[in-house]
Amino acid sequence: MFGQALGRPCIGWLSDRFGRINLTFIMSLITGILTFTVWINAKSFGVLLTFALVGGLSAGVFWVNISPVLVEVMDLENLASALSCLWVAMAAPSTFSAPIALEIYTGTGSYLGAQLFTGFMYIAASFCVLGVRRWKIDSLRGAKERSPASGEDGQDLKPMSWDLKCLKLDIV
Template identity: 30%
Template sequence: MVTMPMAFVVGKFADRYGYRQFIIAGCLTAFLAMLTAAFSTQLWQFFLTQGVLQGACIGLILPVAMSFPAQWFRCRRGLATGIVIAGSSFGGGAGSLMAQQLLNRLGLRYTLIFYSFYHLFLMTLAVFMLQDRPHPHSARFTKAPIQWWDSTLFRKPLFWSVAIATLFVVFGYLPPYFYIQLYTMEKLPDLNPALYAVPAAVMNFSAAAGRTAIGLLADRIGVVNAFFVSVLISGCMQLLFWNFATSFPAIICFSILVGFFGAAFLSMTSVIGAKLFGVQNLATLSGILLLFNMPGNAAGSPLAGAIFSASGGNWHAAITFSGMCSVVGAFCILYARFKMEPRVFAIY
């Protein structure tokens, strides 16, 4: 609930004052959130550190990180953005495996302290690699006042096609990550406990590969086409594969496929924005589109869990809800696709 409104505000300020300082602010906030969580002992303290502070960190970084590659790349924009966003998936996969081992050996407090300084080191390296390249007609050069509400954008059906697509996709994107471990534990109660975390880690590593590979595919077949195909396959994988995966190899195979195809939409959102609306105020547009992620981020997984509970522990109901959200999101983008390029097999 903190991340998306902040991403909207940060997008506006970043287009006006520059990207790099918001990345630095986000990195410092992330370090502070992790370090203070290490010394938290009550629920409200964890709420502030890992809820408010961590949400603020993501809100500071995400719209800028999504927009940075578009400043430097045009022909290979999808690949570049995919590689950048893939880092979050790779870090999530490696982090989940590392955290499990560190928690067993060090406990929660010292694991969080280790992570704080480990992240600070990596983030410091990342900051020194960043360089701004603003568009000549951006608000930074024109010195135009910040326009908080662009009513013309919200009157464009093209915008709503993209916005509603991202809204539905997030509802179908998160449940596999949240529930694959619980699903594995219920379906395979005799499995070695050390293996329960493997599907989620595999899903994250596969997402890193998928964001890069589908970013490359987007440069070849068109970013809107790639968005539609990857999201549709992700939804179908949930409906037709996860619904019937009852063995460990099947669950791992599903994790690879849904991670590969399902996570790519996030890296393509800003590329679609640049394709349809230009790069002059891309951080602003990325921040606005991230607002449409907020309902899915806040309620997608809880809603799937509520459906699971209300159906008496029926996994098919929760999985079908998640998969159908992805399928609906995929078809919502087709208005923008055929509005801009009516030919079925065109690159767009």
């Protein structure tokens, strides 16, 4: 809780500065990496508390950025419908995640399976956000080609090779 209490306002500020989609990608990736490097290797309670604090700083990115990212993807007039669909889609995984983790622990006697699953899901989520980021950059580029205006934030979008589009530093 303490990590997220500190992390959520910082994530909001950084999202406004560097782009919501960019920060969602980076923080999801960082949380996945922290899961693999710190949580799985934690052998003492102190290290686990450190992971909870540092991981909490980045793990709150979903709750901070979900509405603004949905607005960027779906537009403001569709936000209520998009959030409703999201909450319905999240109901089953949220309801059954703890029993599934407990069953993994009961079957193996170790939390390693649940830890690996958590880390892989954060990494997979970050790459899904990377796909959304690429789509957003392409849609901004297409809008620029259709009109003389520049990107949504007033910055010019410069062309680059197709395979690196998703890694281009744009405020999206």
